[in-house]
Amino acid sequence: MRSSKRTGSSQLVKKWNKEEILQQVIAHGQISRADISKHTRLSRPCVSALVEEMMREGLLQEVGRGDSRGGRKPILLEYNYRAYAIAGAVFDGLTLEMAVADLKGKFLVRYQKRLPQPANGELVMEALAQGFEEMMRECSLESERFLGIGVGLPGVTQRGSGTVSYSPSTGWMGSPIQQTIEERLGLPVIIDNDVNMMTLGEYVRGVGVGYSSVVYLYVGTGIGSGIILDGQFYRGSREAAGEIGFMMIGPEPARRDDASGVFETHYAAPGIMNKAKGFLSDLQVGSSVIEALIRCAKEEQAEAARLLDEVYRHWAYSMANIASILNPELLILSGEMVHIDDEGVKRIQDWLCEWVPVAPELKRASLGEQAGLIGAVHSVLEAFPSTRLLDR
Incomplete structure (x- = not known):
């Protein structure tokens, strides 16, 4: 019985020691066995034995020699990011x-x-x-x-x-x-x-890096958002937070249980296309309806300019609602919103500054489909x- 306890205890200590070694290797990028011993205060024989085991498991690999400190150049270890x-x-x-x-x-x-x-x-x-x-x-x-x-x-x-x-x-x-x-x-x-x-992608690798409270806005076949407050996802009581396509923005249609929300019915990409079908009938599948409207508006097509203003204004209504309730630092614009030009972003930013006491910063998403x-x-x-x- 004692032997079993000692064995269990030694296995646990061994695992802890391997965790410490792995954390040191990851933290330093490349590190020698001697430096691992110094940082972990584990004996060199212990470090060497555990490193050999972790190399057999595929978690660590040798990547060449480091600078000499008076003796032989040390062999450097690296975490094998291709292990899994x-x-x-x-x-x-x-x-x-x-x-x-x-x-x-x-x-x-x-x-x-x-x-x-x-x-x-x-x-x-x-x-x-x-x-x-x-x-x-x-x-x-x-x-x-x-x-x-x-x-x-x-x-x-x-x-x-x-x-x-x-x-x-x-x-x-x-x-x-x-x-x-x-x-x-x-x-x-x-x-x-x-x-x-x-939202998570832009938060950890894109324009959301460095911000703690972010709302990501996506306009595609529908409209949705992702909410991160104080560094944590906010999902709501039944994980339905962020379903902003159901905001009451736009004329209220008769809605069935399986239909889209009011906002996305009118101002997601299909709804905008439906409004523009009289003058954007030749728009290719996969093309941006916002880019097309901006192009037509610059060519002084009055219908396109009016619709573009309508879309921007209603998108801005949703942003004002979000800012009033959540007070995020940043709104990330994605999907069709990423095609808004600098002039359009400024118009929306000006509206928000006029409508709400504390307007968030606006940035277009940077990672695209990634x-x-x-x-x-x-x-x-x-x-x-x-x-x-x-x-x-």
């Missing part, structure tokens, strides 16, 4: 974006597929499985090398239960999406709203910190 991989996927209602990344979050392989409309849930699942298989083949990795996949999906996602409780476009209404994807792909899955994944993928990958990195790799 992470997958990310975002479906925005039209296009499925996927990527495989290393443990630094660097993309190794990307995959994109535009889905035929309407893209029901089964169609999305098939595309997700196909994309994952293609990426595994391209980067020559087996599924056992993946820590997990972060998946951003349209609708109200319930991360605790792993369900999507409201997603009219896909038909997922309370469906156990997380479990379904896990069974299909054979690896752990983290689901979230697609706009939340985009934002959601970066957020999806980062969500897995947060869930599987480096020290947990020692348990694999």
